[in-house]
Amino acid sequence: MRGMRAVTALFAVVLVVVAGCAPVEEQGPAAEGPATAGAGDCAKAALKTRTPGKFTFGTDQPVYEPWFSGDDPSNGKGFESAVAYAVAGKLGYAKAEVDWVRVPFNAAIQPGPKSFDANLNEFSITDDRRKAVDFSTPYYDVTQAVVAFKSSPAAKATTVAALKEFKLGAQVGTTSYDAAAKQVQPTQQVAVYNNNDDAKQALRNNQVQAIVVDLATAFYITSAELTDAVIVGQLPASGGKAEQFGIVLDKGSSLTRCVSAAVDALRADGTLAQAEKQWLAEAGKAPKLT
Amino acid sequence: MSAPSQLHLERLAYKRSRARRSTVVALLSTVVFAAAAWLTITNAPGWPRVQESFFDWEAAKKSFPALLDGLWLNVRVLVVCGILILVIGLGIAALRTLRGPVWFPLRALATAYVDLFRGLPLIICLYLIGFGLPGLRLGGIPNDPVVLGSIALVLVYSAYVAEVFRAGIESIHPSQLASARSLGLTHAQTMRIVVMPQAVRRVLPPLLNDFVAFQKDCGLISVLGAVDAVRAAQIESATSYNFTPYVVAGLLFVLLAVPSSRLADWASRRAARRQNAGGPGA
Numbered sequence: 001m002r003g004m005r006a007v008t009a010l011f012a013v014v015l016v017v018v019a020g021c022a023p024v025e026e027q028g029p030a031a032e033g034p035a036t037a038g039a040g041d042c043a044k045a046a047l048k049t050r051t052p053g054k055f056t057f058g059t060d061q062p063v064y065e066p067w068f069s070g071d072d073p074s075n076g077k078g079f080e081s082a083v084a085y086a087v088a089g090k091l092g093y094a095k096a097e098v099d100w101v102r103v104p105f106n107a108a109i110q111p112g113p114k115s116f117d118a119n120l121n122e123f124s125i126t127d128d129r130r131k132a133v134d135f136s137t138p139y140y141d142v143t144q145a146v147v148a149f150k151s152s153p154a155a156k157a158t159t160v161a162a163l164k165e166f167k168l169g170a171q172v173g174t175t176s177y178d179a180a181a182k183q184v185q186p187t188q189q190v191a192v193y194n195n196n197d198d199a200k201q202a203l204r205n206n207q208v209q210a211i212v213v214d215l216a217t218a219f220y221i222t223s224a225e226l227t228d229a230v231i232v233g234q235l236p237a238s239g240g241k242a243e244q245f246g247i248v249l250d251k252g253s254s255l256t257r258c259v260s261a262a263v264d265a266l267r268a269d270g271t272l273a274q275a276e277k278q279w280l281a282e283a284g285k286a287p288k289l290t
Numbered sequence: 291m292s293a294p295s296q297l298h299l300e301r302l303a304y305k306r307s308r309a310r311r312s313t314v315v316a317l318l319s320t321v322v323f324a325a326a327a328w329l330t331i332t333n334a335p336g337w338p339r340v341q342e343s344f345f346d347w348e349a350a351k352k353s354f355p356a357l358l359d360g361l362w363l364n365v366r367v368l369v370v371c372g373i374l375i376l377v378i379g380l381g382i383a384a385l386r387t388l389r390g391p392v393w394f395p396l397r398a399l400a401t402a403y404v405d406l407f408r409g410l411p412l413i414i415c416l417y418l419i420g421f422g423l424p425g426l427r428l429g430g431i432p433n434d435p436v437v438l439g440s441i442a443l444v445l446v447y448s449a450y451v452a453e454v455f456r457a458g459i460e461s462i463h464p465s466q467l468a469s470a471r472s473l474g475l476t477h478a479q480t481m482r483i484v485v486m487p488q489a490v491r492r493v494l495p496p497l498l499n500d501f502v503a504f505q506k507d508c509g510l511i512s513v514l515g516a517v518d519a520v521r522a523a524q525i526e527s528a529t530s531y532n533f534t535p536y537v538v539a540g541l542l543f544v545l546l547a548v549p550s551s552r553l554a555d556w557a558s559r560r561a562a563r564r565q566n567a568g569g570p571g572a
Contacts, residue, residue, distance in 0.1 A: 111343040128530035129529075173528030178529065192517055202514075205433070
């Protein structure tokens with residue numbers, strides 16, 4: 001019975017393989033209840049970061065103004081870089097104890113182990129997304145805005161409905177795209193680009209008549225990059241619910257509570273408002289589309 | 291015909307029992323493998339999350355209409371570009387195989403074309419054509435990302451296909467050309483009547499292989515703003531941070547590739563049969 005022996009042997013080999021792929025130890029459940037950044041179970045010594053004694057932030061490459069500056073997240077310049085260092089500071093990490101890794105969008109949201117402790121890259125909080133990742137409490141209220149060249153007929157729009165007839169563009173994977181597709185509901189399919197650089201190029205080429213970006217990016221584009229372009233207006237919040245940016249953490253991360261506590265503390269002591277003032281233009285100056 | 295001998299019957303029965311036994315062993319080992327793979331995957335600590343991220347039935351259903359819309363764009367680009375690539379590729383291959391010093395400029399041009407577009411990464415060609423051409427703001431240049439993307443695809447893939455055709459043309463033994471010419475056929479007639487029918491038959495399998503590769507690459511025009519099936523999956527996936535739409539799009543592409551793969555198998559079997567027709571073992 002050579003065949004049967006072979007099957008038995010195979011079975012044994014398979015058992016060994018299954019045992020070899022034994023589960024990796026998972027972290028325990030996160031603690032419950034209120035947290036204070038930098039104290040108690042959120043004290044620096046208690047935090048289970050990837051590298052003990054260091055806090056690793058992730059963000060995409062490249063990163064854009066005004067959220068970061070010069071594609072260098074570690075210089076503390078730009079709104080999100082400033083927020084990241086402030087959060088780390090609240091948790092007890094000095095500037096030198098903060099590391100940055102560059103993580104593409106899909107790698108940040110995939111279900112496997114993450115290469116970062118927390119990730120800032122203009123991630124909008126939605127309930128759907130909460131099923132896949134943890135979000136900190138929000139650190140920024142965002143509105144979407146429409147940008148077009150002054151000479152374009154799209155620049156004359158004062159209502160959302162007036163934008164329907166134009167070819168719009170947006171970056172893939174953003175709530176800007178959702179706003180373009182679902183709020184404006186244009187008659188032509190929204191063109192989708194890998195990043196805002198490609199969207200801007202398409203706008204320059206008149207392949208799209210207007211692009212949708214978040215308001216802070218819109219201010220940066222119209223003031224520094226496409227100076228012939230204007231902000232046509234801000235789109236009203238979809239479903240009447242304000243859109244907010246949150247810090248992304250691994251689903252079930254033990255750090256989420258502490259990072260949220262740090263963000264809450266920064267909001268309470270005015271640091272967030274101060275950073276907004278320093279790095280982001282005033283939202284009030286852009287017209288609102290009705 | 292005498293009745294089969296006892297010995298022959300025994301031999302047949304033995305053969306049958308061996309065959310049954312082989313089937314049982316194959317079945318058993320397949321079941322063991324499948325069970326082990328299944329257990330390993332489903333017992334992994336991350337499995338619930340992977341299942342949720344990649345195999346979420348609700349997310350699949352929700353994304354399906356958008357993916358089909360995207361796939362329809364893929365299919366249209368595939369058909370139109372496929373035909374253009376065949377024609378242009380064949381033309382370039384013909385230019386490259388021209389003989390005689392008079393044709394040197396054309397030969398050189400065709401060679402340069404193949405060198406350039408076979409070497410140029412598709413994505414860069416897409417950017418140059420898709421964002422560069424309309425940036426010139428000349429009259430008559432199309433502005434549609436699908437048209438521009440298709441131009442880039444045709445440029446790159448016809449360079450590949452030209453080389454496949456050329457390999458076919460050059461695989462025809464020189465004695466065939468010599469005999470054709472000695473019969474009084476011109477170069478053009480020789481190519482048309484003698485060389486091409488044999489060359490095309492010979493390269494059909496590699497051509498179909500390129501076609502299957504092209505099925506997947508034609509979606510790259512999405513970098514220019516068009517929404518193909520993969521881009522549609524990306525959009526769906528970004529709204530929920532769920533990867534299921536990618537899996538669904540992948541399955542759709544596999545389904546699209548199956549007929550081409552079977553066609554390629556059939557074509558290579560037929561080519562092999564004809565090649566050996568009349569020879570030993572035919």
